[in-house]
Amino acid sequence: MFDVQAIRALFPSVNRNDAIFLDNPAGTQVSRFVIEGVSNYYLNANANSGGYFTTSQRTDELVLNSRQMMRDFLNAPNVDEIVFGPNMTTLNMGLSRAIAQTLQAGDEVILTRMDHDANVAPWLLIARDKGLIVRWIDLDPETGRLDLESYARVLNEKTKLVATVHASNALGTINPIQFIAEMAHQVGALHVVDAVQSAPHIPLDVQAIGCDFLLCSAYKFFGPHTGILWGRYDLLEELPAYKVRPAKNKSPYRWETGTPSFETIYGTAKAIDYFQWLGEHYGQAHRAPFTHMSERAQSIHAGVAVSCEYEQQLVGYLLEQLATLPAIRVFGITDPAEFADRVPTVIFAHDDYTSHQVAEHLAKSEIYVWSGNYYALEVMERLGYAAHGLVRVGLVHYNTYHEVDRLMEALRAL
Ligand SMILES: Cc1ncc(COP(=O)(O)O)c(C=O)c1O
CATH class of the missing domain: 3.40.640.10 (Type I PLP-dependent aspartate aminotransferase-like (Major domain))
Structure with a gap:
């Protein structure tokens, strides 16, 4: 069973403080392996x-x-x-x-x-x-x-x-x-x-x-x-x-x-060693699509696949929760039937605040999200948000349901 607490124990910066890292598409934390x-x-x-x-x-x-x-x-x-x-x-x-x-x-x-x-x-x-x-x-x-x-x-x-x-x-x-x-x-x-x-x-x-x-x-x-x-x-x-x-x-x-x-x-x-470790510990059931690869490549790929499975569940929860806030409009794929076609990065607009105001508000509770255009200029232009961009919440496999709950509490407090 994928054990998120055991995984977090391998990431000293994630474990060290009370911060909630939802800025992952801009840059992820590193494991002990890397340090x-x-x-x-x-x-x-x-x-x-x-x-x-x-x-x-x-x-x-x-x-x-x-x-x-x-x-x-x-x-x-x-x-x-x-x-x-x-x-x-x-x-x-x-x-x-x-x-x-x-x-x-x-x-x-x-x-x-x-x-x-x-x-x-x-x-x-x-x-x-x-x-x-x-x-x-x-x-x-x-x-x-x-x-x-x-x-x-x-x-x-x-x-x-x-x-x-x-x-x-x-x-x-x-x-x-x-x-x-x-x-x-x-x-x-x-x-x-x-x-x-x-x-x-x-x-x-x-x-x-x-x-x-x-x-x-x-x-x-x-x-x-x-x-x-x-x-x-x-x-x-x-x-x-x-x-x-x-x-x-x-x-x-x-x-x-x-x-x-x-x-x-x-x-x-x-x-990549870390992904191999993940594959060896939690990814046995995820090796089948990769059996044409070397043993090591199989473990690495199984490691990515098992983390992805957890992320899809977590992003489902995040999207479900965001849908309960009428002031928030999410862009992109939200139907669970289509989750195979998305990574757990979610962007949204708030009716009453710019993306920067939302990000600043969340930062006060040590919740780290991104705002603006994140260099996706064409996307913002096409969605009609070139001026202030959108809030971006990017999950990875070390994030938890509890962190999503804390994000929601802070959004409700807006
Ligand atoms: C989709 C995508 N492409 C390219 C880049 C640029 O990567 P780098 O910072 O390594 O130049 C980023 C960085 O955010 C990105 O998200």
Whole structure:
């Protein structure tokens, strides 16, 4: 049985004080695995990469271990397809700049009205630089889902790239990502997936998704501040990466500009170790869909799957409770029959207060939520809340029913 109290005991910051962390889509707390891993790195391996001496060689071993863990987390075919960087946005800027060199004026790119700006602005910038045409997949404000008919309308033989989010950082909607990849490939376009908000909640499998690139960020899945780019090996080798001359011209190194953050890369492996632990302790019944993977990848994926099962129950409770407050309007999927298509991130408007006023009020009770647009500019525009944004409550598997009750009490007191 999934034991949330035992899980919380592994997260010192969650356990330490009275705070209620519902700001998870902006950044999660880390487990002891990560804290001890980063600390061990500094104690035993702190050096630059590529030297002849012990600490440098340990650094290289630990980074390789992190790439292997990340390969298993994403079920990637090849360890050299895992690129580490400062964060998702910086990695996507680098990727877009390299892809831009292969495109010509008049080529088309497709973006969505659901994406975080980190998977919009990089492509708008190269479109401006190269004279590309930008087309959009629309968002249906009523359902909180992408309008896939609009995708079919804009996709054509001039489309060279489709960039879509896997799970929205605002609405929480999970997109039919395999279908989007298949459609993109039918016209020979590349498909770039932003998996920043799916990584903490959905067992990821780049081979099953069928995309060409996928990006995520460890600090959203209980790890440190580090970004990860996965790309198909042939593309990572062929594309003209922007690099300094002495750096190795081989993937993944050609994409990792400057000295990487070794301590947080190692901490990322520890965040995945934690999922493995979860899978081994609570996820036996969740292994079946992953039996084609390595033993370790099975445990990791089962760990994500078991936490997701708990989160779906908890978000059901949160939505049920929010529905009892007439002043609150929730956007996105609220029907339990459709919960498989959402992560436990919920946005809402209050009739009498702006999102910032609500967040400030909750902060007084040590309840941490987000307000504003959280860089989901297109979503806010489409929902008609560009001015003040919406309140965002983001659950993860260390949150509890009691915390939801405390949130509701504070909302009722408004
Ligand atoms: C969906 C989504 N994509 C991209 C990003 C940007 O990630 P990073 O902060 O690693 O650049 C975020 C951050 O909130 C996000 O939620």
